[in-house]
Amino acid sequence: MKKENIKFIQGNEACVEGALYAGLDFFAGYPITPSTEIAELLSYRLPQKGGKFIQMEDEIASMCAIIGASLTGSKVMTATSGPGFSLMQEALGYAVMAEIPCVVVDVQRGGPSTGIPTHVSQGDVNQARWGTHGDHAIVTITASNHQDVFKTTVDAFNISETYRTPVILLYDEVVGHMRERLVVPKKGELPLVQRLRTSVKEGVDYHPYLPREDGRLPMSDFGAVHRYNVTGLFHDMWGFPSDNPDIVHGLLRHLVDKIQNNVNEITRYREYHLKDADIVLVSYGSSARSANHVVVSRRSRGEKLGILELQTLWPFPYDLIREKCANAKYVVVVEMNMGQIMEEVRKAVDRPEKVFLANRIDGSFITPTDIRSILRLIQGKGV
Amino acid sequence: MAVKDYIRERFFPHIWCPGCGHGIVMNSLLRALDDLGMSKNEIVMVSGIGCSARISGYLDFHTLHTLHGRALAFATGVKMSRPELNLIVPMGDGDALAIGGNHFIHAARRNIDLTAIVMNNRIYGMTGGQYSPLSGYGTMATTAPYTNIDHAFDTVELATAAGASFVARSTTYHVQQLTKIINQAILHEGFSVVEVLTQCPTYFGRKNRVGGAVEMMEAYKKNTTSIGSKAKKENPDLIERGIFVQKELPEYCDEYDKVIERAKATLPKE
Amino acid sequence: MERCRLVFSGSGGQGVITAAIILAEAAVLYENLMAVQSQVYGPAARGGATRTDVIISESNINYPKVIQPNVLVCLTQEAYNKFYPIIRPGGLLITDNRFVKIQRKVDAQQKELPMYRRVMESIGKPIVFNICMLGAVVGLTKLVKPESIMEVLKERIPQGFLKMNREALDLGLQMAESITN
Numbered sequence: 001m002k003k004e005n006i007k008f009i010q011g012n013e014a015c016v017e018g019a020l021y022a023g024l025d026f027f028a029g030y031p032i033t034p035s036t037e038i039a040e041l042l043s044y045r046l047p048q049k050g051g052k053f054i055q056m057e058d059e060i061a062s063m064c065a066i067i068g069a070s071l072t073g074s075k076v077m078t079a080t081s082g083p084g085f086s087l088m089q090e091a092l093g094y095a096v097m098a099e100i101p102c103v104v105v106d107v108q109r110g111g112p113s114t115g116i117p118t119h120v121s122q123g124d125v126n127q128a129r130w131g132t133h134g135d136h137a138i139v140t141i142t143a144s145n146h147q148d149v150f151k152t153t154v155d156a157f158n159i160s161e162t163y164r165t166p167v168i169l170l171y172d173e174v175v176g177h178m179r180e181r182l183v184v185p186k187k188g189e190l191p192l193v194q195r196l197r198t199s200v201k202e203g204v205d206y207h208p209y210l211p212r213e214d215g216r217l218p219m220s221d222f223g224a225v226h227r228y229n230v231t232g233l234f235h236d237m238w239g240f241p242s243d244n245p246d247i248v249h250g251l252l253r254h255l256v257d258k259i260q261n262n263v264n265e266i267t268r269y270r271e272y273h274l275k276d277a278d279i280v281l282v283s284y285g286s287s288a289r290s291a292n293h294v295v296v297s298r299r300s301r302g303e304k305l306g307i308l309e310l311q312t313l314w315p316f317p318y319d320l321i322r323e324k325c326a327n328a329k330y331v332v333v334v335e336m337n338m339g340q341i342m343e344e345v346r347k348a349v350d351r352p353e354k355v356f357l358a359n360r361i362d363g364s365f366i367t368p369t370d371i372r373s374i375l376r377l378i379q380g381k382g383v
Numbered sequence: 384m385a386v387k388d389y390i391r392e393r394f395f396p397h398i399w400c401p402g403c404g405h406g407i408v409m410n411s412l413l414r415a416l417d418d419l420g421m422s423k424n425e426i427v428m429v430s431g432i433g434c435s436a437r438i439s440g441y442l443d444f445h446t447l448h449t450l451h452g453r454a455l456a457f458a459t460g461v462k463m464s465r466p467e468l469n470l471i472v473p474m475g476d477g478d479a480l481a482i483g484g485n486h487f488i489h490a491a492r493r494n495i496d497l498t499a500i501v502m503n504n505r506i507y508g509m510t511g512g513q514y515s516p517l518s519g520y521g522t523m524a525t526t527a528p529y530t531n532i533d534h535a536f537d538t539v540e541l542a543t544a545a546g547a548s549f550v551a552r553s554t555t556y557h558v559q560q561l562t563k564i565i566n567q568a569i570l571h572e573g574f575s576v577v578e579v580l581t582q583c584p585t586y587f588g589r590k591n592r593v594g595g596a597v598e599m600m601e602a603y604k605k606n607t608t609s610i611g612s613k614a615k616k617e618n619p620d621l622i623e624r625g626i627f628v629q630k631e632l633p634e635y636c637d638e639y640d641k642v643i644e645r646a647k648a649t650l651p652k653e
Numbered sequence: 654m655e656r657c658r659l660v661f662s663g664s665g666g667q668g669v670i671t672a673a674i675i676l677a678e679a680a681v682l683y684e685n686l687m688a689v690q691s692q693v694y695g696p697a698a699r700g701g702a703t704r705t706d707v708i709i710s711e712s713n714i715n716y717p718k719v720i721q722p723n724v725l726v727c728l729t730q731e732a733y734n735k736f737y738p739i740i741r742p743g744g745l746l747i748t749d750n751r752f753v754k755i756q757r758k759v760d761a762q763q764k765e766l767p768m769y770r771r772v773m774e775s776i777g778k779p780i781v782f783n784i785c786m787l788g789a790v791v792g793l794t795k796l797v798k799p800e801s802i803m804e805v806l807k808e809r810i811p812q813g814f815l816k817m818n819r820e821a822l823d824l825g826l827q828m829a830e831s832i833t834n
Binding site for chain 3: 002003033118119173289290293
């Protein structure tokens with residue numbers, strides 16, 4: 001008989017389930033294919049638990065609104081796709097600079113520009129990394145199946161609260177739209193990180209931007225007893241604008257180091273059959289499903305193929321890649337763009353010339369056959 | 384409370400030029416707040432980018448200095464999340480009506496309870512004197528060396544048409560009136576717009592040869608009149624001051640509370 | 654069970670996508686199977702050729718799309734013309750003879766069923782055409798129990814429409830039975 005915690009839903013809906021599990025309070029968004037289902041479902045579900053949903057006038061306003069809401073202590077999220085994600089970049093940078101916890105979902109479609117709205121792509125990988133201007137660090141996570149969409153969504157909230165950073169959930173059209181099983185974890189099964197709030201008492205000088213020794217910043221909600229300034233300008237420990245070189249240098253280092261020094265804690269991945277693999281496929285998001293398909297079928301014929309499925313894309317886990325690909329004769333990066341992650345893998349491994357790309361950039365979902373043809377080429381078996 | 388108690392003295396002196404009208408607006412705002420007797424913890428000030436936006440840093444509230452044009456969008460998130468807080472959004476004319484024009488009309492359309500103070504100096508001051516959407520036809524600016532061919536918005540008409548439920552205008556010369564209007568605007572439940580004509584002697588004044596701060600303020604006295612005054616009938620070119628719109632309309636956060644009620648009613652009874 | 658790959662095709666508004674979701678949901682929620690459903694999205698919600706893919710299996714499904722279906726359903730001529738070549742050799746090709754004229758022999762069991770006509774004669778509501786089709790698919794493939802389909806329908810549609818859907822499902826099941834015997 002039916003179990004209440006089993007659902008058959010779209011990936012976008014699995015993301016909503018994960019966000020609600022994580023304690024989402026506030027969502028602002030603007031309709032865009034292929035992410036719209038997230039907004040639609042949250043407009044229904046959030047007010048049922050007393051949360052707030054608002055459809056803003058554009059993606060710029062959506063990103064700004066969630067930052068405002070986060071400052072009052074709410075767990076916040078927005079969801080969009082390429083063109084909307086482009087519009088969000090300015091305020092995303094603000095969230096980086098002002099250290100505002102927030103989760104931004106980008107369900108990728110084909111670009112540039114309006115591109116191919118209803119078809120899949122993974123072309124926003126570098127936009128997630130460098131879309132907003134200036135030196136900065138960012139966290140970007142993805143997943144290939146609904147169970148992992150749920151889990152990475154919960155993770156995204158946890159990471160954003162822990163490090164006080166925006167976290168980008170970089171899903172894609174195939175994962176967002178396809179339906180499959182989700183087993184919703186029981187309450188308490190996945191850990192939830194709550195915001196670290198200051199213990200400084202009223203009337204005592206509170207330094208909102210003075211990191212503790214562990215790099216964390218205890219926060220005070222807008223409306224609570226500590227009144228302070230939040231700005232996108234470089235700022236001192238009170239949040240007041242400063243162009244003092246020491247303060248500028250110190251803050252930028254802090255913003256980058258708090259992420260880069262915690263790569264291991266932030267890195268999430270899956271691996272199958274890597275131990276003895278001659279050929280390692282590196283993939284992520286929906287592409288990893290096709291890559292996995294190839295690994296399963298080749299393994300059944302005794303070929304030594306393995307897969308490293310990345311979930312954390314940024315900060316890029318260079319050490320992990322180097323370690324997992326050390327014994328591979330070939331590394332094949334499977335992705336639906338022109339090699340955005342392949343370039344990073346090449347930076348990571350000892351011999352970049354052993355890294356190949358199996359990709360698809362025509363709006364069609366990459367097939368196992370696409371990957372097999374590259375494998376045949378590499379193995380010298382002809383086209 | 385003394386007006387000084389609202390100020391973060393640590394962050395003075397301020398960045399405004401001598402003769403700038405923004406300090407007068409800040410003073411008027413503080414007097415209005417002092418009259419209302421609100422606790423500083425209940426007030427969130429959200430500003431964008433520009434000379435006007437720096438107000439937020441100098442005042443001892445919860446202050447959010449955001450992006451150019453986006454203050455109302457940030458403020459919408461704060462307000463929806465914590466409707467019991469009082470949101471005040473000082474904006475420049477370029478900030479509010481050029482880059483932020485879309486957010487401005489949509490905040491008005493929703494009638495969300497924010498108080499937008501549009502500090503209209505008819506110029507982009509911080510970047511050095513380029514024409515703004517309120518400079519007006521025939522003015523001079525560093526980006527209009529052959530005179531400006533852009534027509535200005537009428538802030539009051541724009542806000543009214545967009546659905547703001549409180550719309551008013553005053554000037555830095557008429558500080559008593561300005562204080563009263565800001566007081567009313569903050570008390571009003573719904574989206575309030577107060578346009579303040581405020582002088583920028585450094586850029587608008589010099590570029591357009593309209594004199595220094597004193598002459599510019601005298602011009603506010605000379606060129607404005609109360610709404611519907613006899614003087615206005617005799618001289619239609621006079622700019623009207625006062626409260627143009629003040630009506631009770633359902634406020635957005637109140638309406639959303641009803642959405643929550645309706646949503647909760649769909650849940651199975653425990 | 655063998656892994657089964659299905660493609661339902663037709664025109665927007667015929668309910669082929671809904672039928673695919675119901676089938677896959679029945680498999681996952683009531684039969685403890687794995688299933689993946691996907692579809693090709695376009696800008697229009699009504700009209701045009703529609704295709705949806707379903708894979709049902711006892712084991713984990715990686716690649717979610719169908720390249721060669723074991724079961725192909727075509728409910729319009731346009732859909733048939735476009736998709737008949739992809740059928741897996743020996744697969745099952747189901748068409749409705751009101752909408753589709755079979756033009757070529759393919760290496761498949763071709764079943765031309767008067768589903769639309771029977772629905773209109775017995776029930777008179779074209780809205781349950783897709784459920785009748787689902788009945789025929791379930792009857793011919795035994796992928797899930799008809800009761801599991803009904804359980805899904807109970808959760809999805811108002812009580813008042815259940816009887817009509819049950820009748821449509823039964824019509825399809827009967828048609829399947831009559832041609833297999």
